[in-house]
Amino acid sequence: MFDATVTPKKRFKVKGSVVVMTIYLLFLMLPIYWLVNMSLKTNTEVLNEFTLWPRNLTFDNYIKILTDPSWYSGYINSIIYVLLNTVISLSVALPAAYAFSRYHFMGDKHLFFWLLTNRMAPPAVFALPFFQLYSSVGLFDTHIAVALAHCLFNVPLAVWILEGFMRGVPKEIDETAYIDGYSFGKFFVKIFTPLIASGIGVAAFFCFMFSWVELLLSRTLTSVDAKPISAIMTRTQGAAGIDWGVLAAAGVLTIIPGALVIYFVRNYIAKGFALGRV
Amino acid sequence: MEKTVNQKAWFLILPVLLLVAFSAVIPLMTVVNYSVQDTFGNNQFFWAGLEWFEEMLQSERMWDALGRQLMFSAVILTIQVPLGVFVALNMPKSGFWSSFCLVVMSLPLLIPWNVVGTIWQIFGRVDIGLLGYTLDALGISYNYTQDTFAAWATIIVMDVWHWTSLVALLAFAGLKSIPDAYYQAAKIDQASRWAIFRYIELPKMMGVLMIAILLRFMDSFMIYTEPFVVTGGGPGNATTLLSIDLVKMALGQFDLGPAAAFSIMYYLVILLISYVFYTVMTNLDKKGG
Numbered sequence: 001m002f003d004a005t006v007t008p009k010k011r012f013k014v015k016g017s018v019v020v021m022t023i024y025l026l027f028l029m030l031p032i033y034w035l036v037n038m039s040l041k042t043n044t045e046v047l048n049e050f051t052l053w054p055r056n057l058t059f060d061n062y063i064k065i066l067t068d069p070s071w072y073s074g075y076i077n078s079i080i081y082v083l084l085n086t087v088i089s090l091s092v093a094l095p096a097a098y099a100f101s102r103y104h105f106m107g108d109k110h111l112f113f114w115l116l117t118n119r120m121a122p123p124a125v126f127a128l129p130f131f132q133l134y135s136s137v138g139l140f141d142t143h144i145a146v147a148l149a150h151c152l153f154n155v156p157l158a159v160w161i162l163e164g165f166m167r168g169v170p171k172e173i174d175e176t177a178y179i180d181g182y183s184f185g186k187f188f189v190k191i192f193t194p195l196i197a198s199g200i201g202v203a204a205f206f207c208f209m210f211s212w213v214e215l216l217l218s219r220t221l222t223s224v225d226a227k228p229i230s231a232i233m234t235r236t237q238g239a240a241g242i243d244w245g246v247l248a249a250a251g252v253l254t255i256i257p258g259a260l261v262i263y264f265v266r267n268y269i270a271k272g273f274a275l276g277r278v
Numbered sequence: 279m280e281k282t283v284n285q286k287a288w289f290l291i292l293p294v295l296l297l298v299a300f301s302a303v304i305p306l307m308t309v310v311n312y313s314v315q316d317t318f319g320n321n322q323f324f325w326a327g328l329e330w331f332e333e334m335l336q337s338e339r340m341w342d343a344l345g346r347q348l349m350f351s352a353v354i355l356t357i358q359v360p361l362g363v364f365v366a367l368n369m370p371k372s373g374f375w376s377s378f379c380l381v382v383m384s385l386p387l388l389i390p391w392n393v394v395g396t397i398w399q400i401f402g403r404v405d406i407g408l409l410g411y412t413l414d415a416l417g418i419s420y421n422y423t424q425d426t427f428a429a430w431a432t433i434i435v436m437d438v439w440h441w442t443s444l445v446a447l448l449a450f451a452g453l454k455s456i457p458d459a460y461y462q463a464a465k466i467d468q469a470s471r472w473a474i475f476r477y478i479e480l481p482k483m484m485g486v487l488m489i490a491i492l493l494r495f496m497d498s499f500m501i502y503t504e505p506f507v508v509t510g511g512g513p514g515n516a517t518t519l520l521s522i523d524l525v526k527m528a529l530g531q532f533d534l535g536p537a538a539a540f541s542i543m544y545y546l547v548i549l550l551i552s553y554v555f556y557t558v559m560t561n562l563d564k565k566g567g
Contacts, residue, residue: 017368024365025382031401031439032385034408038400046406092293099290104283111291117552118302122500124521125541128528129305152301155294213390215503216521220529230392234507244406251393258388266380269387270447274489277559278451 032255039248046244061249071250074229077143078212081226084147086207089154090200097162098188102171115156119275126152127220134221143226146218150211157210157275158203164276165199198268199276205265206272212257229254306545312538330539340540342515343523350519351498354437358494361438362445363487367475369450383443395507398436402508422509426516433505433517440504441494448490452483485562492555496548520544 038046039061040054049055065071099105100112130149131140139145173195177187193200219231233250271278316326334340365383370376386394402422404410413420422432456478464474502521505511511518511526518526524544528537 017370020365020368021370021379024368025379028382028386028439028443030408031397032389034401035397038406050406050411052408088297092297095290096294099287102281102284103287104281105285105287108287111295113553113556115294115298116556117549118298120496120548120552120555121302122502122521122524122544122548124500124502124524124528125309125545126302126305127525128534128537129308130301131529132308133305148297148301151297155298159294209388213388215390215392216525230390233396234392244400247396248400251396254390254393255385255388259385262381262384262388263377266377266384269380269384270444270451270486273387273444273493274448274486275559277489277562278448278486 035248035251038244039252041245043243043245058245061243061245062253064246065249065253071229071232071246074227074232075253077222077226078218078228078230081143081146081150081218081228082208082211084143085150085154085211086204088147089151089158089207090204093155093158093162093203094193094200095188097159097166098192100159100163101166102174115159116275119153119156119160121152123153123214123216127216130217131220140221141223141225145221146226146228147211149217149221150214152217154207154210158207161203161206161272161276162196162199164271165196165202169195202265202268202272202276205261205268209258212254309538309541309545312534313542316535326535330535331543334536334539334543337536339523343518343520346516346518347499347520350434350501351495353434354441354498355491355494357434357438358442358445359487359491362442362490363449363483365442365446366449366453367479369446371454380447383446386440387443389440391503392507394436394440395504398432398439398504399508402432424513426513429509429513429517433508436504436508437498437501441497445487445490445494448486449483452486453479456482485558488558489555489562492551492558496551496555499548499551 037053040057040059041051042056042058042060045051045054045056100108126149134140134145134149139148169192173191174187177191182191215228215230215234218228219234222228222231229250233247233254265272313330314326314328315323316329317323369379389397401407402410402420404414404421410420410422419425420428422428460478460482461474464478469477500521501519502525505517505519506522509517511522524537524540527533527540
């Protein structure tokens with residue numbers, strides 16, 4: 001009776017939306033294409049000719065980064081503190097998120113709000129005090145310092161995201177498990193964790209991502225030993241005679257972790273950015 | 279969900295509390311400490327009261343930075359919110375192309391912020407960038423390192439490129455939650471496309487759209503890395519936004535007192551917006567969104 005699927009009018013509208021989406025996606029891809037394009041050119045070609053695709057395809061820029069310790073150590077440093085941060089954030093956030101999703105206790109709402117304010121706090125405000133705090137306890141230029149500093153916004157993020165997922169698990173499951181004689185620890189590990197596995201995955205992904213993309217704090221807290229790739233990239237830019245090809249290749253390599261998992265997290269991107277509330 | 283009262287839950291919160299206290303409360307107290315003291319070096323500090331706050335409130339530098347910041351946030355919100363909703367309305371609802379759009383649109387969101395800056399720094403250069411070269415070839419004078427307007431245009435287009443997808447993805451999530459029955463009812467009523475948007479889609483999207491607007495406002499309000507990489511705050515001070523100015527003051531010039539006073543006022547503004555955000559979020563939770 002109400003065959004609302006195919007009418008001539010609708011088919012026409014679909015065409016309009018295809019045009020819109022094509023333009024928008026092109027707009028998104030062009031700058032990225034340009035970066036990839038540049039990373040595959042020699043510096044001479046970058047500076048002397050204007051070419052829409054590399055004429056002399058070369059992987060020298062990538063080879064240089066992957067063989068020169070002053071470049072690739074940046075990636076290693078970044079990965080170390082990012083992983084540390086993800087592990088710390090998740091291990092403290094899991095029990096807290098459970099408490100927020102299941103119980104009322106004194107000051108719960110205020111605490112939840114206070115956590116949020118830390119996710120929203122401008123890193124610029126914390127740059128100087130962090131620098132002094134970590135210098136005074138002898139942690140300056142270590143991976144753990146950056147990992148702890150990033151907890152400022154990642155722990156609240158993880159708590160909020162996990163709480164969003166946990167509230168979706170019916171409370172009857174907890175109660176049944178307790179009746180069956182499970183202790184809290186055993187219940188949490190054996191029954192609850194598998195139920196919110198996707199939530200943990202999403203939270204881990206976002207902790208990883210936000211720590212990976214951050215520059216200001218990681219640059220402020222490191223000088224040599226733990227210098228992240230993002231800081232290495234910005235410092236090369238100040239020098240005269242920038243090797244654009246290498247810079248572009250370094251940029252492409254930083255996009256890869258996101259690009260690798262993007263397909264699996266596509267339905268959770270909005271949820272993660274909205275702190276698990278969509 | 280009905281929650282039970284249980285004060286022991288505090289023990290589960292304790293690790294988070296300690297960790298965040300270490301990484302947030304201690305640094306924040308340092309800032310408060312500096313904001314009310316003056317120093318002549320040698321680690322000797324003197325009580326300065328509210329002097330720094332008065333100085334900052336009268337300083338043209340801060341008001342200028344705040345003005346630029348508000349201008350930046352206002353411009354990107356006016357562009358990103360309608361554009362994001364528009365894109366969301368045009369996205370395929372299901373199937374391969376829906377996933378494809380989601381993947382491509384998410385990509386800019388996951389790129390490190392300084393690389394976003396680098397991408398646009400290269401893209402906009404007249405000699406080697408596609409955008410700059412094309413504009414130059416068309417006879418439009420464009421140089422983001424020297425011309426204020428070009429610098430602003432670059433960082434705004436960059437932010438639109440970087441973050442519009444977030445608004446679109448959130449709006450899309452809102453749209454997908456609308457049951458088909460609503461559209462069928464509208465069809466029976468012969469509602470126009472605009473009426474469907476105005477009376478069905480927009481009200482249903484309002485909750486997530488509020489989140490999108492607040493998130494975009496908040497994140498644009500503390501933006502640092504991207505414009506810093508592209509313009510370094512220049513030409514002159516034209517693109518020196520609040521965070522860039524604050525870092526310059528605190529880590530560049532080591533003006534601890536003024537920088538601390540600045541930080542606290544900055545933080546209070548964020549606190550205020552966070553509260554609005556929190557209220558919207560909890561209302562949404564109650565509605566079961």
